[in-house]
Amino acid sequence: MTRPEEIAASLLPMLRTWVAGEYGIAIGGSYAKGSGDSLSDVDIYLFANEVLPAARRDEAVVAELGVEARPESWGADDPFVQGGTDFWHVGQRVECWLRSTREVDRTLRACVGGEVGREYVVWTVMGFLSYTALADVHSMMVVDDPHGVLARWKAAVATYPEALRQNILDRFMPEAAFWPENFHYRTAVQRGDVIYTSAIVQQVLQALIQVVFALNRSYFPGEKRLAHAMEKLSVQPSGFARRVQELLMPPSVDVAGLETQRRGVADLVAEMRALAFDTPGSGASG
Incomplete structure (x- = not known):
């Protein structure tokens, strides 16, 4: 080669x-x-x-x-x-x-x-x-x-811009937090509406990915091979890359499986939100 x-x-x-x-x-x-x-x-x-x-x-x-x-x-x-x-x-x-x-x-x-x-x-x-x-x-x-x-x-671009970091956190953390307890997500789970729930999960996880790179003052490298890049980040929920990949597929496509997936998404959002507020210099405002 x-x-x-x-x-x-x-x-x-x-x-x-x-x-x-x-x-x-x-x-x-x-x-x-x-x-x-x-x-x-x-x-x-x-x-x-x-x-x-x-x-x-x-x-x-x-x-x-x-x-x-x-x-x-x-x-x-x-x-x-x-x-x-x-x-x-x-x-x-x-x-x-x-x-x-x-x-x-x-x-x-x-x-x-x-x-x-x-x-x-x-x-x-x-x-x-x-x-x-x-x-x-x-x-x-x-x-x-x-x-x-x-x-x-x-x-x-040698130094990560603080204004960019703040605006990414302010935009994508609320986007991720919008869904986990949302009425329409919960009812979709109860109906077994996999097409709708899978789109919600993808949206939430992609927003969290933007947040985690910003928290680390690390440039988002694009969508390919993200697990490899995320594993190198020092500030993140425990096992973040692994959990993201697991949450993309519910354990089953019945109500119980979709509810397990929803709770996993909610837990990850809560942990990321805590990091966004608790990390020194995070400046998260939403």
């Missing part, structure tokens, strides 16, 4: 032809976060304000790597905010994600200032949380940064 750094280095001459003006190139995704394995693709981030149209990027991949690379590009060319070109190289899947430098600048400033944005898109369970951009920048491995763009961003 070829190392991601070697793959990125070999692709640099081609990737540089895709951009005009200031740019930065980095390795992101699971390898940058230390959780890559044999099933992981190689994520390459390319930041610029001007990029080649998708069709020309596909042509460049074929010209450089051959038709067996099977390039697939996505996203809008104009106005350019984000897009990508995915292909195969030395037997590995490479996903090259292109993002507007201007847009990343705006997002980082907003999130460092405390903005908690969420956009509902099809490829993410919780919706796209704007502040995951801070995690991407914090963890990414810089490959080519001739204009110092990536170094400037990394400096901006």
Whole structure:
């Protein structure tokens, strides 16, 4: 298996032809976060304000790597905010994600200032949380940064922003606490309405996950392989990652099983709420 750094280095001459003006190139995704394995693709981030149209990027991949690379590009060319070109190289899947430098600048400033944005898109369970951009920048491995763009961003997110932490706690702790004793959740349990109860459980647990990362002043790394990331957090309810995974499936899909699940969710919410209020400097207000 070829190392991601070697793959990125070999692709640099081609990737540089895709951009005009200031740019930065980095390795992101699971390898940058230390959780890559044999099933992981190689994520390459390319930041610029001007990029080649998708069709020309596909042509460049074929010209450089051959038709067996099977390039697939996505996203809008104009106005350019984000897009990508995915292909195969030395037997590995490479996903090259292109993002507007201007847009990343705006997002980082907003999130460092405390903005908690969420956009509902099809490829993410919780919706796209704007502040995951801070995690991407914090963890990414810089490959080519001739204009110092990536170094400037990394400096901006080196310390977890307290305003962001406070707003995550204020938003997601009440969301999680809304459901456990809710009348409609209780009656759904009594009816055995698994479709409804499972959606509630997922919503509560995903909100608690946002809370636990904020409590630890640790950037939420995205939805994949969360158990691995959560096990490293020092401030959390006992066995948090294990309990989250167990609660996603009730012990049975009858009333008794759904009630056991509801009580487990309620206990976890109560423990997290206590941590949010009792942890020094938590500042939780709801």
